[in-house]
Structures are given as structure tokens and as C-alpha cells.
Amino acid sequence: MRYATPKMTERTASTDDCDAAGFVLAGGQSSRMGRDKALLPFAGPPLIAHALSTLFEAGLSTAIAGADPSARAALSAYAPVVDDPEPGLGPLAGICAALAANSARFAVFLPVDLPLLPPSLIVYLLYHARITGSAVTVASVNGFAQTFPVVLDRFTLPALQDELHSGRRGCFSAFRGAASRLDQPIAGVAVELLAQSGQVSHPLGLPPIHWFLNVNSPQDLRRAEALGAVPQLQ
Numbered sequence: 001m002r003y004a005t006p007k008m009t010e011r012t013a014s015t016d017d018c019d020a021a022g023f024v025l026a027g028g029q030s031s032r033m034g035r036d037k038a039l040l041p042f043a044g045p046p047l048i049a050h051a052l053s054t055l056f057e058a059g060l061s062t063a064i065a066g067a068d069p070s071a072r073a074a075l076s077a078y079a080p081v082v083d084d085p086e087p088g089l090g091p092l093a094g095i096c097a098a099l100a101a102n103s104a105r106f107a108v109f110l111p112v113d114l115p116l117l118p119p120s121l122i123v124y125l126l127y128h129a130r131i132t133g134s135a136v137t138v139a140s141v142n143g144f145a146q147t148f149p150v151v152l153d154r155f156t157l158p159a160l161q162d163e164l165h166s167g168r169r170g171c172f173s174a175f176r177g178a179a180s181r182l183d184q185p186i187a188g189v190a191v192e193l194l195a196q197s198g199q200v201s202h203p204l205g206l207p208p209i210h211w212f213l214n215v216n217s218p219q220d221l222r223r224a225e226a227l228g229a230v231p232q233l234q
Contacts, residue, residue: 206227
């Protein structure tokens with residue numbers, strides 16, 4: 001399965017996206033899956049390839065962050081890997097490492113286990129971050145803010161590092177703390193409204209309720225593959 005960016009938002013990474021970069025978060029213990037999720041096949045290619053494709057088709061340069069050191073060699077075949085100087089501290093450490101290694105104003109972080117997320121949502125979140133100057137931009141579903149995907153202004157890095165080194169490593173709480181330190185709320189974008197207005201869409205016609213299906217177990221994987229195999233009726 002390969003996604004296509006909607007025509008209304010088509011662009012390439014060589015144009016106005018030089019102020020933004022995309023990162024796939026490929027760490028995690030994958031305890032419920034029983035093996036490394038990043039390299040797990042999903043409808044053919046591995047999950048890491050799907051996640052990188054989502055970011056690429058949203059017009060972003062791509063790299064991998066938060067990778068387990070044991071999987072680094074295998075993952076580097078798909079995209080550059082940002083080394084984590086503090087492995088074992090969770091995805092927030094990978095986010096901090098990526099922000100520190102990158103000079104772009106905005107960084108988009110997408111976990112490897114969201115294979116049904118459409119590129120058009122990434123495009124819109126980044127657009128919203130640009131026009132509002134928001135430090136932290138996320139999507140919301142049914143009124144609940146989603147931790148990922150997230151668009152972070154690089155000025156959040158000091159606050160995120162403080163959260164990490166204070167032992168508060170939950171990503172969403174760290175995002176909230178970073179936004180507050182910059183005197184901003186987290187910017188939440190209601191996905192349902194975007195879909196209803198046609199500003200974002202899924203290439204297979206999947207409704208937003210399915211876009212955030214986390215592939216954490218073999219059962220989740222089978223469900224995601226089934227949803228992604230057949231175009232939905234409009």
C-alpha cells in the first residue's frame with residue numbers, strides 16, 4: 001500500500017518544506033508484538049517503510065529517531081538514523097535527539113506503528129503550525145488530543161530536555177510543559193472537521209476513527225491490514 005498526497009496539497013521537499021523535517025520514531029520494546037515492530041511486514045513492506053513513505057508523501061525529508069541500537073544497522077537501510085545519546089529513556093529521548101540534530105524550524109514526529117495515517121493529515125498539521133506559529137500541534141479525535149503525530153517547533157527543545165532529565169518522560173505531558181513554557185496552549189486540530197470539510201482525506205476512504213489504530217499486537221496488525229486492503233465505500 002502506498003499513499004498519495006491529495007492534489008490540493010501536493011509539493012516536494014525541495015520547495016517550502018525546507019523549514020520542516022520528518023522523523024519516524026522507531027523505538028519501543030514491542031513487548032505485545034513479540035518482535036521489533038519497525039521491521040514487521042505490513043501488507044508487504046515493513047512498517048518502517050510505510051511510516052517513511054507517509055512523511056515523504058507529505059513533502060518532508062525523512063529520518064529515523066529513537067531506534068533501538070540493536071536494530072540500527074537494519075533500519076539504516078531505509079533512512080538515516082539519528083543516534084540517541086541516551087538510549088533506553090523512551091521516545092522523548094529520541095525526539096530530543098532529533099530536534100538537537102536538526103536545524104529546521106519544525107519537526108514532525110510519526111511513530112512507526114500508525115500505518116493507516118494519511119499523508120494529508122501531516123500536511124495540514126504542518127500548515128496549521130506554520131500559520132499559527134504554534135509550539136506544539138497535534139490532532140484530536142472525538143475531542144481527545146492524540147500524542148502523535150506531532151509537529152514541534154525546535155524552540156521546544158530546552159523544555160523537552162528538562163522534562164526528560166527530570167524523569168518526566170511521558171511525551172504528551174512533556175509537550176504540554178514545553179508549550180506552557182513558551183506561553184502557549186497545545187494546538188489541537190479536530191480531525192473530524194477536517195475530513196468533513198474535505199481538507200484532509202484518506203486515499204482508501206477510511207474514516208478518521210481508523211487512522212490512529214496503533215499496531216501493538218498481532219491482532220492489531222491483522223486488523224490494520226484488513227482495513228487497508230479494501231477501499232471503503234463513500
